[in-house]
Amino acid sequence: MTAAMQLTNVLKTLADPTRRAVFERIIREGEIAATGLVQGSKVSQPAVSQHLRALRDAGLVAERREGRHIHYRVAPKGLSPLIDWLGHYESFWAERFANLEKLLKESE
Amino acid sequence: MTAAMQLTNVLKTLADPTRRAVFERIIREGEIAATGLVQGSKVSQPAVSQHLRALRDAGLVAERREGRHIHYRVAPKGLSPLIDWLGHYESFWAERFANLEKLLKESE
DNA sequence: GCAATATATAAGCAATTGCTTATACGATTG
DNA sequence: CAATCGTATAAGCAATTGCTTATATATTGC
Numbered sequence: 001m002t003a004a005m006q007l008t009n010v011l012k013t014l015a016d017p018t019r020r021a022v023f024e025r026i027i028r029e030g031e032i033a034a035t036g037l038v039q040g041s042k043v044s045q046p047a048v049s050q051h052l053r054a055l056r057d058a059g060l061v062a063e064r065r066e067g068r069h070i071h072y073r074v075a076p077k078g079l080s081p082l083i084d085w086l087g088h089y090e091s092f093w094a095e096r097f098a099n100l101e102k103l104l105k106e107s108e
Numbered sequence: 109m110t111a112a113m114q115l116t117n118v119l120k121t122l123a124d125p126t127r128r129a130v131f132e133r134i135i136r137e138g139e140i141a142a143t144g145l146v147q148g149s150k151v152s153q154p155a156v157s158q159h160l161r162a163l164r165d166a167g168l169v170a171e172r173r174e175g176r177h178i179h180y181r182v183a184p185k186g187l188s189p190l191i192d193w194l195g196h197y198e199s200f201w202a203e204r205f206a207n208l209e210k211l212l213k214e215s216e
Numbered sequence: 217g218c219a220a221t222a223t224a225t226a227a228g229c230a231a232t233t234g235c236t237t238a239t240a241c242g243a244t245t246g
Numbered sequence: 247c248a249a250t251c252g253t254a255t256a257a258g259c260a261a262t263t264g265c266t267t268a269t270a271t272a273t274t275g276c
Contacts, residue, residue, distance in 0.1 A: 004125065011123035016234075017116050027200055034253060047235060049254055068243050068252045079194070086191070089135055124264075142223060155265060157224055176222045176273045 006059070007081040013058040014082075018043055019051040026061055026072050033069040114167070115189040121166040122190075126151060127159040134169055134180050141177040 014020050022037055029036070034052060038045045052072060055061045060078035064071045122128050130145055137144070142160060146153045160180060163169040168186035172179045 008123060008125050008128075011119050011128075015116060015119035015123050017112065018234080020116075020119075027197055035251090038253095043234085044236065045253075046237085046255080050234075053254080065243095070253070082190075083194070086187070086194075126264080143221090146223095151264085152266065153223075154225080154267085158264075161224080173273095178223065 003081060003084070007085050009058045010060065010078065010081045013054050013060060016051075018047070019054060022048060022051045023055055023060060023074075026055075027074050031064070031071045031073045033071050035069065037072070111189060111192070115193050117166045118168065118187065118189050121162050121168060124159075126155070127162060130156060130159045131163055131168060131182075134163075135182050139172070139179045139181045141179050143177065145180070 014023065018041075022041070025037060025040075026032055034045075034048060037052070038048045041048055052061065052063075055072075056063065058078060059075055061072045062075045064073070122131065126149075130149070133145060133148075134140055142153075142156060145160070146156045149156055160169065160171075163180075164171065166186060167183055169180045170183040172181070
């Protein structure tokens with residue numbers, strides 16, 4: 001898988017508002033089971049499950065099984081393709097996110 | 109148009125590899141007419157034109173008419189929704205890494 | 217005006233997407 | 247074991263997408 005393909009996957013995955021809302025909720029909660037995500041979501045349990053699979057396939061979340069529950073958490077490195085791509089054109093749009101890139105690098 | 113909708117537009121627009129390639133070429137060239145973009149592209153002139161419209165609608169490029177030619181250039185602020193969204197979770201990552209550091213320290 | 221060039225739009229189509237309902241799988245409990 | 251809970255998968259479907267060819271709309275030069 002090339003870097004461009006990974007970037008495409010990340011962008012496509014985050015481009016859907018419902019799926020991005022799931023991702024943001026995982027960020028806010030830190031760690032949360034699929035059941036928790038279904039509650040408070042506008043879509044059905046299978047829809048959430050499909051979004052979680054997409055997020056996992058894109059490398060944006062990781063999961064931890066605990067009994068019947070599967071807890072999801074953010075995989076910060078999943079955003080690397082996006083950060084790296086932006087960084088490649090950094091000179092064009094300010095050094096505003098330089099700090100962010102630094103933080104992500106430190107997490108490796 | 110809400111910030112979330114703008115972000116969705118930016119992500120969707122950049123998620124297509126062909127369209128992103130057009131965008132990246134505009135970045136590299138600085139300013140380039142549609143004709144130039146069609147040459148060296150794998151797709152037809154109408155396809156390029158449609159991608160340019162999508163990029164303009166997403167606020168990612170600006171155009172300047174010069175006779176029959178229309179020169180496209182990057183609109184750096186067009187990426188703001190993306191940068192802002194990433195920046196919004198910067199603090200989250202900072203906290204997360206702080207916790208990680210704390211955990212590592214405690215395990216010594 | 218007419219022809220040529222640069223770009224945009226229209227219409228149609230195959231592929232993809234995100235959702236639904238129904239069902240299956242997996243783990244726990246009694 | 248059987249019942250139940252948490253999650254995933256299957257199948258189907260309407261909506262969207264990105265491309266094509268064909269045509270339209272500028273703009274310039276003769």
